[in-house]
Amino acid sequence: QVHLVESGGGLVQAGGSLRLSCVASGGTLSTYFVGWFRRAPGKEREFVSAISQTDGNTYYPNSVKGRFTISRDNAKNTVYLQMNSLKPEDTGVYYCAAKNSQLGITRLALYDYWGQGTQVTVSS
Numbered sequence: 001q002v003h004l005v006e007s008g009g010g011l012v013q014a015g016g017s018l019r020l021s022c023v024a025s026g027g028t029l030s031t032y033f034v035g036w037f038r039r040a041p042g043k044e045r046e047f048v049s050a051i052s053q054t055d056g057n058t059y060y061p062n063s064v065k066g067r068f069t070i071s072r073d074n075a076k077n078t079v080y081l082q083m084n085s086l087k088p089e090d091t092g093v094y095y096c097a098a099k100n101s102q103l104g105i106t107r108l109a110l111y112d113y114w115g116q117g118t119q120v121t122v123s124s
Contacts (some may be wrong), residue, residue: 002027004096009118012086016122020081022096022115030074033099035111036081040092047106048094049081055101056085059105064090086122095116 008020022034035050049070050059058070069082079096095109104110 002029002032002098004113004115006094006096006115006118009120011121011123013084013120014124016086017082017084018086018120020083020094020096020118020120022079022081024077024098027113028096029077029079029098030072030105032084032100032113033102033105034070034072034079035080035097035099035105036070036094037097037108038090038092038094039117040089045095045108050105051079052102054102058098061106083104083120086120088122088124091120091122093122 003025005023011019023045031053033053036048037045038048039045047061049068051070067085071080095117096115098113099111
């Protein structure tokens with residue numbers, strides 16, 4: 001059973017940066033496909049980024065492309081989400097998730113393991 005813990009959230013002004021961390025225990029995160037999702041107030045959880053465990057390919061929706069970067073530190077069993085040029089619409093609870101398959105990277109139901117989330121608030 002993989003246990004994921006996110007950290008690094010907080011309050012930041014628009015244009016600022018944050019780096020979120022997703023640390024795994026009970027499993028080797030480098031063998032999993034890892035995604036980041038967020039849930040804005042009053043909205044459903046949405047896909048933010050993902051990184052493949054096989055070829056290192058990364059994936060982003062247009063809303064964050066060029067501003068967010070996902071990466072791994074296998075020695076620390078951690079996946080990061082570097083968020084730059086933050087906007088108020090980036091506000092939400094950010095979750096990391098892991099799964100074995102690379103299929104359906106944006107589909108929440110296909111992820112096997114989820115963290116508890118970390119709050120990101122971007123003020124205007």
